[in-house]
Amino acid sequence: MSHGNKNQAAKVKEISGTNPLKCMKCGKCSASCPAFDKMDIKPHQFVSYVVNEDVEALAKCESLWVCLSCFACVERCPRDVKPGKIVDAARQIVVREKGGNYLSANEIPELVEEDLPQQLLVSAFRKFRR
Amino acid sequence: MEKYGLKSKFIRKGYRCMKYSYYPGCTLRTKAKKLDDYMRASAKVLGIELEEIENWQCCGGVYPLSSDEIATKLSSVRALNEAKEKGQDLVTLCSACHHVIKRVNDDMQNVEDIRTRANNYLKFDEPYNGETKVLHFLEILRDEIGFDKLKEKVVNPLTGKKIGAYYGCLLLRPSEILAFDNPENPTIIEEFIRALGAEAVIYPYRNECCGGYISLKAKDLSENMCNNIVNSADGFGAEMLVTACPLCQYNVTKNSEKDLPVIYFTEILAEALGVKEEVDAQ
Amino acid sequence: MSINNEEFRPQIVAFCCNWCSYAGADLAGSSRLAYPADVKIIRVPCSCRVNPMFILRAFEKGADGVIICGCHPGDCHYSTGNYYARRRMTLLFSMLDYVGIERGRTRVEWVSAAEGVKFSQTMNEFVETIRGLGKNVRLGDLRCKK
Amino acid sequence: MHGIGVFVCHCGSNIAATVDVEKVVEMAKLEPGVVHAEEYQYMCSEAGQEKIATAIREKNLKGIVVCSCSPRMHEATFRKCAEKAGINPYMVEIANIREQCSWIHKDVEEGTEKAVILTRAAIAKVNLNTSLVPGESLVTKRALVIGGGIAGIQTALDIADAGYEVDIVEKTPSIGGKMSQLDKTFPTLDCSACILTPKMVDAAAHEKITLYTYSEVEKVSGFVGDFTVEIRKKARYVNMDKCTGCGVCMEKCPSKKAPSEFNAGLNNRTAIYTPFAQAIPNVPVIDPNQCTKLKTGKCGVCEKFCQAGAIDYTQQDEIVTQKYGAIVVATGFDVIKLDNYDEYAYSQSKDVITSLELERIMNAAGPTKGHLERMSDGKHPKNIVFIQCVGSRCNDSKGKPYCSKICCMYTAKHAMLIRDKYPDVNVTVFYIDVRTPGKNFDEFYRRAVEEYGVNYVKGQVGKVTPEPDGSLTVHGVDLLENKQLKVSADMVVLAAAIEPNPAVRKIATMLTASIDTNNFLTEAHPKLRPVESPTAGVFLSGVCQGPKDIPETVSQAGAAAIKVVGLLAKDKLLTNPCTAKPDELRCNGCSVCANVCPYGAISYEDKLINDHGVRETRRVAAVNSALCQGCGACTVACPSGVMDLQGFSNRQIIAEVDAICR
């Protein structure tokens, strides 16, 4: 019942280095996720988008931009699936496409505050832009 | 400690001339300069000699997770290789730099594809294969100096202070690679706090994320998380929090309602060792 | 001697331990997992029964490749046989490399009784390797060669 | 050898479809020594076997080759057939032209060619076969059961009831095992002690059963029917013959700081102790790590108060050596250590407990006298959360990859018991799957939900955080609602995975019984021989083989017992004649073969050898054919080829190699 792009799903698996079939749907990732409430597709659901080769839908979701890469899900996953790496791979696929940047340089001045550390900007640039 | 990969053979306690390569990172040059200054002053007292890596480049702040990302890992490899050429361990202070460099080093040790491609790109005299040992400054205090010895060096014990450690996520996870401390129940900063004579307040949110870079675009999310952290710490009686990460320091300070001071761990170190005023006067 | 790889049918001897690998070969059979008929299996009680003399003899008489299959380390029916076999074969094959025998002609593989798929895959791979190497001309009684 | 018969089986069309059987017959006839060759539809059928028997008799065959299915299938059949027809059963060789030929090749020409070659190899081998006669070994009519839990007790009782002597070796001071720690048992909620203690008493009272408690197996040698086992009886420092079990010593003992093993460490016991009131034997032991007298020489209170004069601080460990015909492993399980699961705050909060600890809390003889109390402050909890699969079904480095099997049911039991006794307590169970295969199991679980109102939430818990007010917050997820949940609880119960008792690895090594990556003992066949180990004479009972509940354990215990009885009922065993055999005349006596023998079957003797007229005493190898299992490790170790393996001799294998490579 594949209804999507095989290559993109394969790409996600490859660059994330994860095997979504290992998932047993226990939900420990979603239970651990600090950004859960902000996510439209929940951490435990990431795998099924890859299995069903529907990376397009994953690429459109809000979860990509609220995942903190805090690795709580990766650390606690009993099946070694690493949902955090899957969502990051999907984010990579988006930002690598033309016009896929989530953060534009023009936005920066209004977002920046006095004490904001460089680290924050550097990290955000890495995560939200090509 | 053994469980987290910290084999006792690496733990060489006692005083000796300790010379390391040091990678400060971008934020420590600007907004978090104090984190660096306090550390340098304290290191001097403790007999730790740090040689700053020449021409270090920013680590990128986050570790590039995708296995096909090479370019974004090269700055770390350069720093690692420089330490290798000097025959020194590489010390970091900022949690993010530590996280990124340690993970890139792990890739250089264990991921053949990344190793080959990075080396092809960088063309060092001799390929870099992850030989350098990456240490956080806290690891030096614990494993090389030893908290018991640190205690002996304290001149202004912080007696009576109730301090909570805030680890955040970068230092601890993924534990498999960082091998820094127990990721769910860490103790290194608590032991550090106790060595300085203060009381360590243990609260369950100390290894929860502060929101990191997300605070740029989704401030409310970070606020929610930071409030959890601060409320829990406050509830367990902490009078202040210490951290090793400039971003954590920023988020937890800015994005929480309670007015709980969040300072760098090196500040209380400098204070206990009696060199804080000297730094502040600079 | 020119070798036409199209027609080259290698002669391959597989020594399989009775308890794991021979059963694995049987499972490959009952699962109808094909591998070339070039492979002929000799049943031995344990991989540790395989004497270097047998291997050299096979090469002498015209074998192009020899593979030893045993239980996975730790699973030996005789508890330790395959550990000895592992050392013996490592050293012997290293010696064969040293005297200039093509490395691909010798192989050790651990195949359990449940690994019919692995058995078949291994044999397919091995035959492919040997086909690539061509006829064994370095180690054999040249009088046997046509 | 002249007089070889070749019998080619069609196996219906299984072989005949891809192998030209007539061609095989024709080619076989050309081989030297072959005097008869024929094919038939089904060689293994009665008619087929009759054809073989007839040919043996009429053509006076000396050896036969059957070209058929794998020898693992029908070698024994054809050997029996040959024996009936009057030749030695070891004069039979099988050419495997089904599994290793017809079934994997499609091309008839190719298949036939290979079948011919395989047949030729078998003929070449049978040419060198010699008649072999199995040896005999006597059976010691006594069984050893390692482990005195319910598995061991049941196995021992069943063997003893059949009339054989059984010894139980139990390393703790009392038999009873994990079942003795349980409060109630699912799905009927019988009191565990009520059904277990009578069995313990039966075992102790049985005239055929000897209990070695506080003892461990030290060394095992020998083989099926004739094992020799050394048992270490650890020093109890209490004379078992004198002790009356009055218990005064335990009342008076001033050292009360040792965590009670029986109560899962929830409270303390004295240095001199019996694990629990119904312990069997009811004789205490002194824990040498706790006893002040043994550590410092001062105290001696128990000795002073013991009216029977049973205390003996000078007692030493004692080694008992005993012979057995069969050994049953029933070493059971432990709950895993939760060091890797600090996210559940087990080490941080006293109110996060394991299910086994809850059993003790619920039990009237437990640390809270059966009252549901928090271990931190003794308060009655209002909200309890159960977390399932803690360490089970994990393929990371922290947990166990298997399902521990019993947790779903005992959690339903706990939830139900709590709701029954304390209707004011809210119970939430976080589960991944609820697995209830078993008689009345699903009904039991449904009752917990429907009749007792236990709140089952599908989803795992990410973290448990202790709160400043002493409560716990459980951060979970409800996957069906797709919601994160924060549940406030007073107590959290973890269904920790079970693992085989760590001692089993040492025991398996001693027994040369194989063990899997999870330390469970391997069965001889996962379906058809589930209670036997691949090592002859070693049997498996209970959780040491794999996770199971009490009814399954008891039935497996019975099955193991009947296997033991079947073995002990024999007076003699036939041994595999395919054993190593040295050529004394040429033996160097260098010991290299003995160094690699896993069974200690090779010894050396100084023997008078007549070497072509020269008589001298030489050190030569001798093989105990009852111990030798025929692996052949020695034959390769021997540089002069003196050690050979009967049935798989050097020359036989060389002949096969030659036939294949010809």
Next chain:
Amino acid sequence: MQEIISRLEQLFAEGKINRVLGWKKGDLAYNPEVSYFESAEALKDFVYDGFCGANLSKYMIQGSALEGVTAILLKPCDTYSFNQLIKEHRVDREKVYIIGIGCKGKLNIETIKAMGIKGITGIKGAEIDCACDELTVETLYGDKKVAYKDAMLERCHVCKGKEHMIYDELLLESADTLDGDRFAGVDAIEALSPEEKFEFFRKELSKCIRCNACRNVCPACSCRKCVFDSNKFDSEQKANVDPFNESMFHIIRAFHVAGRCTDCGECSRVCPQGIPLHLFNRKFIKDINEYYGDFIAGENAEEKGPLTNFTLDDMEASERR
């Protein structure tokens, strides 16, 4: 030399020994013969010089069957072989009195001849008590000077050390002779391509005449009946009938002594065709050291050999270099 003879005479006198296994003068200046001396008087023929390089350990397999105690002169390297024979129960320790004799390197006449020196009539400077660094080779064409070191056996250049692994008493000092890399030869071959390796060994082994000198001298090759002489594997043959037999014989011979070979180098020394047979044995030694940890056969008489031992996580054959 007198020191040795005096000590042997004393041992006879004390009744500690019944005979001596040593050397007597040969027909040429450089070929002393191994000989038994049954009494103190017989020692008048005894010689011991730089050409007494043979490893006498293996003689004690037969020697153990003789009545009484035999005194034997063992160099440090010989004692490894002797230990190995004890481990394999081939010699009777009780019946041997081991004089651990010092060694300053043993000489190889073939090396001297290879320098182009012909018509040798005598050699000065090879005497055991002479501390010369130089040999004077007397020839029909006048005297030639040769540095002692340059005339040494290959094995002395890669000497295992000056310590005796087993002895009853020590006599004379040893000298350091180590100046080579023991595995250099093996390394060089390993660096070749398979074709070059094959060519190298084909060329060397085709010289083999199956005289069995290597086998007869080898202290590890001590089987009552060698597999190549027995019918156990259908492998009995007296001559090399084809190139395969040459390879088979040497590979199997090396395999049979793998983990037991003390690298005494006798096989190469005695080969009349000059085949560097030690390269086979050293390959196994090198692999064993590398794959299973350093092991020196004969270092003691107890430790398990590498092929009769294993660890659970030994490397796989496919991981070999």
